[in-house]
Amino acid sequence: MRATSRKRKFPQLCRVIGGATLLFAALNLQAQSQPEISTSVDTTSIRIGEQIRFTVRVETDSSSVVFFPEGQTFSPLETVEAFMTDTTRKADRILLEKTYALTQFDSGAYLLPTQRIEVDGKGYFTDSLLISVATVPVDTVTQKMYDIKPLIGVDRDPLSWLRTLGWVLLVLLLAGIAVYWFFIRKKPLSPEEEEALLPPFERAMRELKRLETSRYLIQDEFKQYYTELTDIVRSYLEEEVHVSALESTTSELILKLELLKDAGQLRLEPDTLIQFRKILETADLVKFAKSKPEVSRAEQDRLVVESIVVKTKEAIPEPTEEELMQQAEYLAALKIQKKRKKIRLAFASLAGILLVALISSIAYFGFANVKDTLLGNPSKSLLEGEWVASSYGYPPVILETPEVLYRRDVNLPPEAREAVKEIDAFIYNNPDAKLSIAASSTLFNKTDAEPDFEGSIEQILKGFEEKGARNIITKQETFTTVSGVKGIKIYGRGDFPVPESSSRVDGAYTILMFGGNGFLQELVISWEEGDPYAEEIVDRILKTIEVKTTV
Template identity: 30%
Template sequence: MLGSLCFAAFALFGSQASAQQVTVRASIDSLQLLVGEQTKVHLEVSMDADKKLRLPVIKDTLVRGVEVLDIAKPDTQKLNDDKRWVITQEYTITSFDSALYYLPPLEVMVDDEKYRSESLALKVYSIPVDTLHPDQFFGPKTVVEVPIQWEDIDTMVYAFILMLLFGSACVFFIIRYRDNKPIIKIIKIEPKLPPHQEAMKHIEEIKANKNVQREDPKQYYTELTDVIRTYIMERFGFNAMEMTSSEIIENLLQVRDKESLKDLKYLFETADLVKFAKHAPMMNENDMNLVNAVDFINETKLEEDPNAKKEPTEIKVEEKRSKQGRIALMCSIGLTGVIAVVALYVGVKCIIDLFF
């Protein structure tokens, strides 16, 4: 007797546990509707994740008089570390006949075993009619013109403004690309210093660099004689840069006397010894030759009119448009053209939506 009771309790407990593994519930958003109104029926199935579910196949109606307008895609919610699933599905229904409808249970299949939800009820009311005044009819209302507000046309206005701006820019770039005109640059050149001032400026730079005088006499005399050669070429008009020291002195003897060129000749001779014979002059000798160079420049310089005002000259330089410039113009044409077309499309679409 005791064994039988234990077996019955175990069987009852096992059946309850098995029943709890799958639960099917149905609910409805509204139990009462007017004819033509809609409501939703919700089906919820809770089951283990390792089971297979087959939802009910519903076509056009739940029962006669209750139409199914839409069946939503099932939604799955995972619980207990994906061990349990809760699947929900919505059915949008309506009715056009006033009555009290019995909605039968919704049946699902879980591992080839049937499970049913609870049944539902739906009350559909007809639209009330004024039966006391059946002769009163109200005709159709006149069409009411709704005023256009800024919110209705702002997108259209902005689209056409963008179309005009980028369209104009596209036309400008197209004209520039087709003309292929050279780019003209105007360069201002400051007036050139007189030869003696230019020479004195470079001598001051040589004078300031004491290390060159002590450590590299060859560079020192090269820089000093180059300054004198450049000054002579610009002052006296012959190419002293390509001449030897003796040739320079011979040309200067045509405009200067021998005595006045004595110090300059000594400067060139010392420079030749340093550059070609590795002569090592003393520091005072270097300073003396620097002074000789300055004296020669001061004695032979041409004084300019102090009242003459020198204006900077302007030079126009034409440069052909480069390949990169043409590519940049083509990219600009494409970009502005696309934006203008898109803006035109948006504007036209706004007009169609607003007035048609």
């Protein structure tokens, strides 16, 4: 009986042990699949400007997808650098280490906030840490104290005007090269152009030689041959003797030459004129009556025309000294006229290029943009200039502006000194652009005092009215910075006076207020309504504003 009982209990014991083993393995597998997250810092106490190394370690499955914090998520501490993630494998798991270099430039105790680590789409949060930032000790006994040095104006970019000048010179150089290449440059002459520039006698003799080597007579083309022959001699007489030979008939041309001979302006022999008449009559018969003289006769006529050209050249009287002087003056005047024509053409071409560039720029960039660029617009210059990112007051108001804001002394009335401990005020005012930017940070004597937003808004609007603003319209809404800090936004428009002038403009303004126990932060911006560049400036400032809410 006892043996049988033992046999029955043994299988039951095995099943119990096996079940426990499986349960332990499942629990162990589930524990291994959960990510393990830990953090550490190399120190919790630094001096102003020093850095701490904040390290996040994540141990998880090798197939997991892990996302670490990016950007300025450690406020009020500032991220200096996020180092590359270090990866170490452990069997089927991996160990990821991400290190951040953090710093702070104001003394005090700061809470390093919890950070969200995302593993496979699920968020895990790190522990928060308290970081102590101490001031640098100053020896006030042996070290001499000096007054604060005044602000020194620094040129934004000493080479910016050189780059602008370089682009302008490059455009003018390209335009000058184009004008010179297409209008002023002496272009290489073609053989026909070079021949056209020869004196009439040399050109006529060259054309007669070319006619001698032509194939007109071989191809029985007498009409073309005599046409060119008479055109050569007629053109020569028209240029050299100054008679209208090309449009004259044979009889009219011979009559004009005889009149010049009788007047003593052309010393030709009578036989020369007779020979010339016969050649012209033969040419008329060939061209109009389709006559075909013998080849030898045609060649002889060419030789006669060549002789007539030579004799005519010799028969022209030499010009007198007075005629030469008149001709020289005429040529000089003609040269000056041509030079002036080239200059006018060059200026016209340059003006055309600039006009095309202007029209193209207006079509691409718009008329207002081109006008403001050429004539200069103060708001546009501020928008496109080099901006300044800075921190103002304590608790700090951090923002980017076209120019740095300058500290302004604030005289507190006696009744306000009981509540206010300190006011840091900064302002930038540009009368040309009609733009004003003011930032302030106020500390109260009582650290638990709540800021009076409504009273501050009334004081700012009252200040507008004291400066001459009228018909002020006010709207209010909630404003949130990039890091998620919520504040109050008051905005609107009004009729504002122009400083140092009797005129008035339609103005717009925006007021931002942030605060908490013991402090108040304000930003006030005013500009001319309808100025697109000023509106872009304001939008950019509002996108970059950041406030520290830890005192």
